[in-house]
Amino acid sequence: MQRTQHCAAMIYFSGLLGFLLVVTAEAKVGNSSQGSFCTETKQCLLFNLTCQTRNYQVRRYESVKLVSTNETARFLETAMFPTFSRLYKYITGENSDDKNIEMTAPVIMRIPEKGAFESGDFKMSFILPAEHQMNPPKPTCKEVYIEEMKEMSVYVMSYGGWMSTLTDNWYSYTLSSALKAGIKYSKGFHYSVGYNSPTTLTDRHNEVWFVVEGDPVCYSNV
Numbered sequence: 566m567q568r569t570q571h572c573a574a575m576i577y578f579s580g581l582l583g584f585l586l587v588v589t590a591e592a593k594v595g596n597s598s599q600g601s602f603c604t605e606t607k608q609c610l611l612f613n614l615t616c617q618t619r620n621y622q623v624r625r626y627e628s629v630k631l632v633s634t635n636e637t638a639r640f641l642e643t644a645m646f647p648t649f650s651r652l653y654k655y656i657t658g659e660n661s662d663d664k665n666i667e668m669t670a671p672v673i674m675r676i677p678e679k680g681a682f683e684s685g686d687f688k689m690s691f692i693l694p695a696e697h698q699m700n701p702p703k704p705t706c707k708e709v710y711i712e713e714m715k716e717m718s719v720y721v722m723s724y725g726g727w728m729s730t731l732t733d734n735w736y737s738y739t740l741s742s743a744l745k746a747g748i749k750y751s752k753g754f755h756y757s758v759g760y761n762s763p764t765t766l767t768d769r770h771n772e773v774w775f776v777v778e779g780d781p782v783c784y785s786n787v
């Protein structure tokens with residue numbers, strides 16, 4: 566009798582805790598109506614705009630749980646297919662609960678800084694929807710893992726069309742040029758993020774992100 570009561574209290578308590586954590590998670594991943602370019606999925610990664618110039622934005626992201634997978638490759642194009650298909654399998658049932666998990670946006674690709682023909686470690690991540698932030702189903706594929714993206718500020722440059730080695734190189738070069746000497750950001754990698762499915766042909770939106778180091782800077786005269 567006492568044991569039953571104890572269990573009931575535990576269930577009640579963990580239910581309450583779950584509710585509180587889900588509410589918190591909703592501040593990071595939420596309805597896509599809150600982002601004008603995030604239109605193809607029900608939930609999007611949310612951010613606060615810190616400041617912007619004609620060329621770039623500074624955004625603040627809260628820490629959030631992701632499902633990720635790595636691939637050693639020379640080119641973005643060759644890394645994209647195996648990583649996307651592994652993560653897609655995870656959200657369509659290759660997980661400990663056999664759950665279908667909703668697709669969210671953006672899809673984040675971590676791009677190593679390297680020589681054009683050298684190989685490097687690429688990483689693709691999907692953002693887990695709010696309802697799976699607290700307790701993500703475990704991946705059954707050993708190359709897929711759950712991780713937490715720490716809270717961060719990023720310098721963001723947006724572009725339309727298709728993400729490729731060529732466009733990614735061009736816009737990361739353009740963003741690094743727009744950031745004046747003395748503006749600090751993490752070196753050795755950047756993020757390339759996309760908001761559209763490959764079948765969308767118009768109004769595509771992509772971004773290059775550099776992780777801010779120190780205080781973010783927006784020069785209003787550039």
Ligand SMILES: *[C@@H]1O[C@H](CO)[C@@H](O)[C@H](O)[C@H]1NC(C)=O
Pocket residue numbers: 591594595596695
């Ligand atoms: C998104 O919108 C739906 C319907 O308007 C609502 O029920 C739901 O709570 C919202 N979710 C988030 C994460 O804001």
Ligand SMILES: *[C@@H]1O[C@H](CO)[C@@H](O)[C@H](O)[C@H]1NC(C)=O
Pocket residue numbers: 592593611612613625626627
């Ligand atoms: C944006 O700022 C508000 C107010 O400070 C905060 O409650 C919210 O969590 C922030 N959201 C993100 C994604 O940083």
Ligand SMILES: *[C@@H]1O[C@H](CO)[C@@H](O)[C@H](O)[C@H]1NC(C)=O
Pocket residue numbers: 634635675686687688
């Ligand atoms: C995946 O790649 C990232 C970025 O290069 C690296 O930091 C991380 O250790 C790698 N993880 C695995 C499991 O290989």
